[in-house]
Amino acid sequence: MGPSLKLVGLVVMLLAAAAASVSGETEQLTKTPPKFVEVKHGVKRCRKDWECPQTSQFCCNLTITDFFDAYQFENLFSKRNSPVAHASGFYDYKSFIIASTDYQPKGFCTTGGKKMQMKELAAFLGHIGSRSSCGYSVAAGGPLAWGLCYNREMSPMQDYCDESYSLTYPCSPGAQYHGRGAMPLYWGTSITDA
Incomplete structure (x- = not known):
């Protein structure tokens, strides 16, 4: 991992931690405990409605909406809907969470405890934010605020x-x-x- 990618990951983790400490009203998707639990060959397997719809051992753990809210997504990618963003209106929190439902049962951000899950999500968001940024070092809010600018x-x-x-x-x-x-x-x- 290069120094710039480490820096991006660190900045995103710090932003996520700062955003987590902010209180405020936000649109949230329903957070639910596992609805279906089975033990097969000594392995506990769960399913959580829409967010973790496939029966999996990973669905017994926290899912992304348990530790990452819409306001945090908005804070991280605050410039994504600006008039100069090429993908304005394309990316939003709900679409991200819905897209992640295919991967959470396979272990994406659902393994290793809350701290590890948050680190994995921060690394992922740091990567997609930096690879799709139309910001530059002197852009308002810095280059990371301009993540999710492109979708093609x-x-x-x-x-x-x-x-x-x-x-x-x-x-x-x-x-x-x-x-x-x-x-x-x-x-x-x-x-x-x-």
Whole structure:
């Protein structure tokens, strides 16, 4: 992990901690305890209505809405709906939570206790915020406030094969690399074997 990614993660964690200490009225999705619990082969498995709809051992733990509220999402991505944001009106808290319901039963932000879950969510939000930011270092609120600005590649015809990295991150012969989607991958440094 590079220093800039560590810094982004740290800043997001600090923002999340600060936002958690703020009290205020906010739209919240219903927080519910597990509705269905079974023990199979000594493993407790649960299901929590809409947020963790698949029976899973991870659904017995806290889910994202138990520790991350709409006002925190709004504070983290406060500039995402500004007139200059290319994805204005696209991202919101409810859509994020609904999208996460496919992954929470598989362990996304539902393992390791509340502190670990918050760290995992902070790392994820820091990553998507930095990769989709249209802010820059002197932007109002700083670059992190401008996260979730993009939801598609802005230069789809750009070929991201950089010959200066041909020894360490070579591009496949004849292949072209183009960014796409909300979190595009750029250059050969991002498009390598795992």
